[in-house]
Amino acid sequence: MTPARATTGIVEGVVAVVGQVGRDLVLRVDEVPAAGGSTAVRERREVLGGKGANQAVAAAQLGMSAALVGVVGDDPAGEQVLAQARQDGVDVRRVVRREGATTALLVDVVAGGQRRLLEDASEQVQLTAADVHAATGLLRRAAAVLVQLQQPAEAVSAALRIAREAGRFTVVDGACRDASVRQEVLAAATVLRADAHEAELFCGRALRGADAVLDAARELVGRGPRLVVLEAGAAGNAVAWEGGGELVPLTGVEVVDPTGGGDSFTAALAVALLRGEEVERAARWATAAAGSTVQRLGGRPALSPEELDEQANLLP
Template structure:
């Protein structure tokens, strides 16, 4: 394992994130009321959100140049979230302002360590292939391209084709519903990260237990990606690469809200790998980033490289 810290050095080039941009409304309550009931809100936050934006913000917090490819409306909310992204140090020149559309709103209701998500994501603010093509210059010159696979298939395919054609470091997060696009993902991805359900989509079967998930990660490495990380429940993450694999435990933190943990993981993993960290260290750094994010309500990260170093050292 490399002795170098993931905070050593600076990543040359941009980390471009292709994915969702929206407004997050986070409401923390003691308990979610039943029909006809009510509950006092203990904490309320209105922030830049969406999986793509969360990943870009996390990358910027970890010292990289980050840029977004996404869509917002031409409403006041769209202007607000773009202004927040700029303050976060994220380049939003490739975020489309869709005329006549309203910006996505994600309402995260948190109680007792669990979340309920209400989504208002109009079709007009989903990425199209044309939106992605308009960002070709950014994707071709980026050090890494992160693609959120919950976006429409046409946009995902376009992003993969551009990034792969330019020889970029491609990190994908999720699993498309379309089986043909899943195969395209495996052929284009340098790094694949997926949760439990998404892993089953890629493998075409149920995965029962951590050993089965680790075996699936090894199988998927054989189908294209150089590194595969699959969620393995309470056991942590199953990680596989050519010639190696292991289960990496989660950090010992109280989970306030699981929202955004995977986004922080993906961004931190990308940053660590670009800085030349060995896989084992990079995955532990990413695990620490996820642990940091789930300790607070809402998916917006607040990452400190020094804190991630300390937490990663505790994961054995």
């Protein structure tokens, strides 16, 4: 099979990420206690978090200029996470400091390679259409625009319209609850990535088995995106493009914490495609990025192109 090429021809420029940013408190325990019980915390980490921030950091680590469009509070925590993002090489000039708001706090409780998420993120630290429009200049000139679809519908729509009108390479991650916005996503996205539940929302039906997921990915390509990647459980990821498709296996590493694996996948996929990699190679590079991230506690990536090249070469 000769894979289609999914390239913009751009190898330099800014990756603009529209999404959540906040504090991430990660707690590793031996087991989650039952009601009334207690347990000791074996490891604790406090890091910059949120899907948007994770993707921006990953893109920066992989050699791209990265800029974040999001919201934090005007509290000390907001200043701390922005300082961390700056240290990570992320441009945060379009991150809004919302007066009177408390910066989002994400608490990940991890036991046995599985996590439970507690999320304290008020409406005040959700993106609005006005916040997105304030970043119009960035989005119009970006090499790629990555949009996290868990943000409010009006903010997602604003980002997609700006990117589409400017002809930007647009990577969307997740699924909106609003069906009308999902249609807008399919019309605007260059690349769509979704997990198993999100894929079912886009398709409007249950997906049972890897073959059904791959068929769904091919179906969604026919509805707009040039490339669709859908999570297919233990089988890996179903990757489809016009005229082709395949199941890309996982790396097989031991999962310490699944947090952030999808974010690293999305960022690495975007970077690989921007650099002109063929679809098959880009998908394996992204799979290697996810595998690297889930081997450590917390969703914070620690990626390098050399590591991803090495790990991608090991995948069938």
